[in-house]
Amino acid sequence: MTGAVSKKEFVGGMFDAIAPTYDALNHFLSLGIDRLWRRRVVRMVSRASLVGTAGDEAIRKFTILDVATGTGDLVISLARRIAAARIVGVDISEGMLARGREKVARCSLSGRIVLQPGDAEALEFPDSTFDAVTVAFGVRNFGDIDSGLREMQRVLRPGGRCFVLEFSEPRGALFGPVYRFYFHRVLPWLGRLVSRDRGAYSYLPRSVDEFPAPERFAAMLREAGFAAVRVRRLSLGIAYVYEAEK
Numbered sequence: 001m002t003g004a005v006s007k008k009e010f011v012g013g014m015f016d017a018i019a020p021t022y023d024a025l026n027h028f029l030s031l032g033i034d035r036l037w038r039r040r041v042v043r044m045v046s047r048a049s050l051v052g053t054a055g056d057e058a059i060r061k062f063t064i065l066d067v068a069t070g071t072g073d074l075v076i077s078l079a080r081r082i083a084a085a086r087i088v089g090v091d092i093s094e095g096m097l098a099r100g101r102e103k104v105a106r107c108s109l110s111g112r113i114v115l116q117p118g119d120a121e122a123l124e125f126p127d128s129t130f131d132a133v134t135v136a137f138g139v140r141n142f143g144d145i146d147s148g149l150r151e152m153q154r155v156l157r158p159g160g161r162c163f164v165l166e167f168s169e170p171r172g173a174l175f176g177p178v179y180r181f182y183f184h185r186v187l188p189w190l191g192r193l194v195s196r197d198r199g200a201y202s203y204l205p206r207s208v209d210e211f212p213a214p215e216r217f218a219a220m221l222r223e224a225g226f227a228a229v230r231v232r233r234l235s236l237g238i239a240y241v242y243e244a245e246k
Helices: 004-029 033-050 056-060 074-080 094-106 147-154 175-195 202-211 214-223
Strands: 063-067 085-091 113-117 130-136 154-167 225-235 238-246
Touching: 004 094, 004 175, 033 063, 033 074, 033 130, 033 154, 033 225, 063 147, 074 085, 074 094, 074 113, 074 130, 074 238, 085 094, 094 113, 113 238, 130 147, 147 154, 147 214, 154 214, 175 202, 214 225, 214 238
Parallel strands: 063 085, 063 130, 085 113, 130 154
Antiparallel strands: 154 238, 225 238
């Protein structure tokens, strides 16, 4: 990978390849904890949908953009939790989107959720379009994180909120080394065994290693124009949730 464009091509092709096993393998490798993390984000977005509203009419108009939506786990959970919310999910991987559309249809949510191709660094929406923007485990895959954050800020309405769920490296003296051994040694081996993709689950720990530390990423959100940035640590620092306002 030698630049933003090549990274996008690599990531898109990688996720196309692992799309058939992506959901089952993620839940297995995380022991189901990824579901708990997403539920935390859903509760936060749900509370944000009620801030400054005037009852059900405001909720009815609540619009959400999910960036790097993958197979749609987060958008489905959001639609179930927030009554009549309208949600758009974008991703560069057609393979992941195809799986997501199947899941949305099975849940009878096609009338409220639209999944479409989209580049996080060049979102095809007007300024100030959405009440909330979410991204779960996708920012580290951006070719240019700063550009992606600026785009998410641009399409948010004034007062809207952005929610980012992303992996990190635990720092504890005891838990940290144990987790790093699992994450860098065991997880890639299991991922290759099940998905039969030699690169995808080696890329995962490498991408987390390269992702900015929580303090730095919070600063990047501010530099992109966000305010009131809040950082929440999950599961001893395996993941973090970042919330910011426009």
